[in-house]
Amino acid sequence: MSAERLPLTHDAIPESRRHIYESDPILSARDLVITFGRVVGLDGVNLDLYKGEVLAVIGDNGAGKSTLIKCITGAYVPDSGTLELEGKRVTFRRPQDAREAGIETVYQQLAVIPALDIASNLYLAREERRPGILGSVFRMLDKKGMKERAGTSVQNLGIQTIQNMGQAVETLSGGQRQAVAVARAAAFGSKVVVLDEPTAALGVKESGMVLDMIKQLRDTGLAVILISHNMPHVWEVADRIHIQRLGGCAGVITPQSHEMGDGVAIMTGAKTLEPTA
Secondary structure, three states, X not given: OOOXXXXXXXXXXXXXXXXXXXXXXXXXXXXXXXXXXXXXXXXXXXXXXXXXXXXXXXXXXOOOHHHHHHHHOOOOOOOEEEEEEOXXXXXXXXXXXXXXXXXXXXXXXXXXXXXXXXXXXXXXXXXXXXOOHHHHOOOOEOHHXXXXXXXXXXXXXXXXXXXXXXXEHHHOOHHHHHHHHXXXXXXXXXXXXXXXXXOOOOOHHHXXXXXXXXXXXXXXXXXXXXXXXXXXXXXXXXOEEEEEEOOEEEEEEOOOOOOHHHHHHHHHOOOOOOOOO
């Protein structure tokens, strides 16, 4: 049985984006609770994510945003609560379970191997063998095919600064390395892509490139969760903003319904949202 849809507690979604919310959420979390001894990590958190949207998750340190994401991506198993993916209840006991279900995560600490080339990083732990007897018997990798498909994945994201899939990742800039990680998530995240602080420690130009990639992911129909402390970046790319505070959800707003100062005030407790009827 599908989870009850959460009400959209705002009416400021642009008309051009409202069609996204006419269908059921692709991912739903209900009443998630997790504790670490006497510390409450999540206290009954609900979340809905829709195809073709960027849902930002913001909150102060210790608010539970990372804990929420880890429950969604299989790094943590909640003590109670439910997760549904495409209307079906799921249980992730490890990150591999979430990946196999179509949820890819790009963590703040980039999981790329500097000494390997771009194509090898994109297919890391997903290497493909050559067709026929060369792959099945001699277990030879399809390096040429992986390079070609890696190039297609990068081009589909509109990444112009990376051309040679045989280039070692250690020769790339920070923004280009982030682009490789995002491209890998986009290539294998068939349903949901989670981005944890993707612009941290990047310059203005490189951050702009990553933000453009996030918009491109959304426009291809993927559902994107963005965790970020950078409020200007959140207000630039997010369709909706889920605010975590003290282990619970303090509300969901949009960049059109609230200014950045309002979002920060709600996040810190200086302001509260009026409860919906």
